[in-house]
Amino acid sequence: xxxxxxxxxxxIEERASRYExxxxxxxxxxxxxxxxxxxxxxxxxxRQTQAFNFVKSCKEDVHVFALEYKVGDGQRIYLVTTYAQLxxxxxxxxxxxxCYEVIPENAVxxxxxxxxxxxxxxxxxxxxxxxxxxxxxVCKALQELYRVNCSAEDVFNxxxxxxxxxxxxxxxxxxxxxxxxxxxxxxxxxxILQPAFHLIASEDDDSISESTGHGFSHFPETPVKQRISxxxxxxxxxxxxxQTQNSKERGRLGSAEQSSPDLSFLVVKNxxxxxHLFVDLGVYTRNRNFRLYKSSKIGKQVxxxxxxxxxxFPKQSKTISEENQYFLSSLVSNVRFSDTLRILTCDTSQNKxxxxxxxxxxxxxxxxxxxxxxxxxxxxQFVLSLVNKxxxxxxxxxxxxxxxxxxxxxxxxxxxxxxxxxxxHKSNNIMILxxxxxxVWYQKCHDPVCKAENFKxxxxxxxxxxxxxxxxxxxxxxxxxxxMNSDTKSPHKPPSGLLSEGAVSDADWDNGLDETDFVExxxxxxxxxxxxxxxxxxxxxxxxxxxxxxxQVLQE
DNA sequence: CAGCGCTACCACACCCC
DNA sequence: GGTGTGGTAGCG
Numbered sequence: 001x002x003x004x005x006x007x008x009x010x011x012i013e014e015r016a017s018r019y020e021x022x023x024x025x026x027x028x029x030x031x032x033x034x035x036x037x038x039x040x041x042x043x044x045x046x047r048q049t050q051a052f053n054f055v056k057s058c059k060e061d062v063h064v065f066a067l068e069y070k071v072g073d074g075q076r077i078y079l080v081t082t083y084a085q086l087x088x089x090x091x092x093x094x095x096x097x098x099c100y101e102v103i104p105e106n107a108v109x110x111x112x113x114x115x116x117x118x119x120x121x122x123x124x125x126x127x128x129x130x131x132x133x134x135x136x137x138v139c140k141a142l143q144e145l146y147r148v149n150c151s152a153e154d155v156f157n158x159x160x161x162x163x164x165x166x167x168x169x170x171x172x173x174x175x176x177x178x179x180x181x182x183x184x185x186x187x188x189x190x191x192i193l194q195p196a197f198h199l200i201a202s203e204d205d206d207s208i209s210e211s212t213g214h215g216f217s218h219f220p221e222t223p224v225k226q227r228i229s230x231x232x233x234x235x236x237x238x239x240x241x242x243q244t245q246n247s248k249e250r251g252r253l254g255s256a257e258q259s260s261p262d263l264s265f266l267v268v269k270n271x272x273x274x275x276h277l278f279v280d281l282g283v284y285t286r287n288r289n290f291r292l293y294k295s296s297k298i299g300k301q302v303x304x305x306x307x308x309x310x311x312x313f314p315k316q317s318k319t320i321s322e323e324n325q326y327f328l329s330s331l332v333s334n335v336r337f338s339d340t341l342r343i344l345t346c347d348t349s350q351n352k353x354x355x356x357x358x359x360x361x362x363x364x365x366x367x368x369x370x371x372x373x374x375x376x377x378x379x380x381q382f383v384l385s386l387v388n389k390x391x392x393x394x395x396x397x398x399x400x401x402x403x404x405x406x407x408x409x410x411x412x413x414x415x416x417x418x419x420x421x422x423x424x425h426k427s428n429n430i431m432i433l434x435x436x437x438x439x440v441w442y443q444k445c446h447d448p449v450c451k452a453e454n455f456k457x458x459x460x461x462x463x464x465x466x467x468x469x470x471x472x473x474x475x476x477x478x479x480x481x482x483x484m485n486s487d488t489k490s491p492h493k494p495p496s497g498l499l500s501e502g503a504v505s506d507a508d509w510d511n512g513l514d515e516t517d518f519v520e521x522x523x524x525x526x527x528x529x530x531x532x533x534x535x536x537x538x539x540x541x542x543x544x545x546x547x548x549x550x551x552q553v554l555q556e
Numbered sequence: 557c558a559g560c561g562c563t564a565c566c567a568c569a570c571c572c573c
Numbered sequence: 574g575g576t577g578t579g580g581t582a583g584c585g
Contacts (some may be wrong), residue, residue: 014558046558066559074585076559102560114585282585285561289585427571 014047043080048287051078052104063333066289068098068298076289078102083334087324090294098298101331103182105286108343109333111138111172111185112290114280117268119166125268127166128309130278131157133265135170140261141192146344148177156329157310158293162302169291169304171330173312178335180345186284188346193279196263200275293330304330374399374408382466383432386441387415397429408434419443419457420450435459439467 041062045051051064058080065086066076079086079099090096103109115134117125135152142148150172158169179185266278283290296303306326314325328334335341373380373396380396387394394415401408410432416424428447435441440459444450 048560074559078559280585282562285563285585287560289560 010049014049040085041081042085045078045080048078048102051080051102054080064102064104065292066100066102067096068100071299074298076100083328083331087327090292090327091323093294097296097303099292099295100289101292101333103288103290103332105183106181107333108178108180108335109182109185110178110335111142111174111188112182112283112332113138113168113170113189114283114290115166115168115170115278116280117166117276117278118271119161119164121269121271121273125166127161127168130265131168131170131307131309134278137261137263138172138192141188142174145188145192145346146177146342148174148342148344150174152311154312155310156312156326157307158304158330159307159310160291160296160302160304167302168307169330171332173314173329176338176340177342177344180343182284182288182332183286184344184346186281187348188344189279189284190281191346193263193266193277193281195260196266196277199264199267200277290332293327374401374410376408378466379408379434379462380410382463383410383412383434383441386432387412387417389415389417392417392424406436408436410434416445418445418447418450418455420445420453420455421447434462 039060041058041060043051043054044067045054048064048066055062055064060082062080062082063086065079065081067079068074068076086096086099090099113134115131117127119125132152135155139150139152142150154173154175156171156173158171160167160169179188267275268278270276291297291304294303294305312329314322314329316322317325320328380399383396384394392415395413396410397413398411399408412430412432416426416428416430418425418430425445425447428445428450430443430445433442433444438459439462441462442459443457444455
């Protein structure tokens with residue numbers, strides 16, 4: 001949502017400055033293109049958002065490419081055209097020398113890797129062998145996690161190495177299988193490379209050989225650099241998950257084999273001697289520019305060419321040249337549509353947690369926690385009503401839910417009234433505890449004195465409407481969780497316009513709908529159901545709620 | 557006239573010991 | 574010293 005606002009704002013500002021520079025002529029004359037003209041689409045934009053807006057307005061199957069045009073500062077312009085037309089002008093390699101595919105955010109795409117290491121800093125590294133081992137590991141993971149069969153023959157292997165640098169792009173050509181988008185690809189890649197992270201976390205050089213073969217028992221307590229994307233909030237849970245994942249993997253690989261995949265071959269040194277992974281994890285961001293087959297970086301001579309050890313060979317075609325086939329295969333977001341296309345997803349534990357928070361609590365064994373608002377907005381409302389008294393507007397700083405006890409613990413901010421001392425604490429915050437099992441609430445606090453005597457206020461019954469509502473909501477959430485589950489598990493067809501071969505209809509454009517909206521709509525279904533009862537809570541970013549809304553809820 | 561999307565890093569505030 | 578936050582240089 002925030003992203004959309006930012007993008008919209010940026011667009012508006014951009015438009016404003018454009019009109020200031022070039023005001024509209026007094027008479028606006030729209031022109032129609034001649035119907036007999038062949039469809040030729042070749043449009044350049046200075047701004048990526050403009051390029052994507054044009055793509056959306058286009059009936060044809062067009063795509064955004066980035067062209068480097070100034071040496072040094074990596075400045076790019078954006079080209080919108082079809083794959084066929086780009087290839088027509090591109091194939092001669094006389095112009096368009098520094099082209100990048102823009103892998104659109106939220107677009108279905110292939111599994112891909114950017115691999116590199118400094119040859120001088122890693123004189124003993126055998127790049128080809130490392131690529132082969134990586135492919136093997138990835139194929140195994142695809143089989144284990146998604147039951148997808150593939151081998152090195154399905155991996156288009158492109159080389160862009162120099163004397164100093166070993167550099168490869170791998171683009172997986174899976175049959176009837178693609179990822180939901182490149183962020184999911186990144187999640188998948190990080191997940192399957194997890195065992196390698198602890199190898200680079202340690203400082204001493206001997207740890208590589210030492211730690212291999214010991215399996216996963218030496219996971220570092222602190223998340224290493226690459227895992228920074230996982231939030232602090234979910235790190236414990238995430239660690240737990242990776243452990244179970246690892247033990248599963250251990251089981252599947254069998255006891256005869258090593259207890260865990262040996263990924264030490266992925267560890268390389270950069271030119272300052274620091275340990276890094278052979279796999280570049282920085283290429284799975286939104287609208288990532290990925291260099292095209294036969295393109296070079298501006299200012300450099302080396303283009304991406306088919307690697308010596310490439311084992312992928314496209315199908316022979318009478319209408320499409322072999323080179324064109326390779327070109328099309330190299331495009332990450334060129335996913336062939338089929339009725340049996342499977343879309344793979346890989347959420348981070350952060351995203352998973354979001355789902356868990358709003359789904360049936362019995363699905364999860366561990367306790368959950370969060371900030372500002374819990375999965376029970378009505379209870380949040382009630383708690384907020386308790387801490388909004390005498391002109392003091394308290395808020396929810398943090399909440400935790402303990403499953404066995406069915407206990408919601410709210411850390412309150414700003415409001416510090418303590419029943420124990422009969423006044424507000426000066427520097428310590430209080431807690432409100434909601435016991436869902438016994439349908440009561442009570443107060444405790446962080447004050448050391450109160451803590452020492454294990455102070456707990458009297459229990460007060462929860463309002464009947466909250467207890468009742470809780471029962472209702474549990475039922476709704478159960479069904480909602482079920483639907484969500486089947487949705488994510490079963491391979492589903494994305495809405496048309498999402499696939500690279502489908503065009504976005506004008507209707508979609510007018511509605512401003514995109515794939516994210518569909519997903520959000522589905523996830524909000526249960527909240528919408530709650531809203532129908534007129535009791536849905538309301539949470540601002542600050543955890544503060546308009547008074548009139550609280551009143552409304554309490555009256556009901 | 558005009559790139560984009562991050563992350564790593566730093567400075568700083570705040571809190572609690 | 575631990576932890577959160579806000580701003581930014583610089584990387585991919």
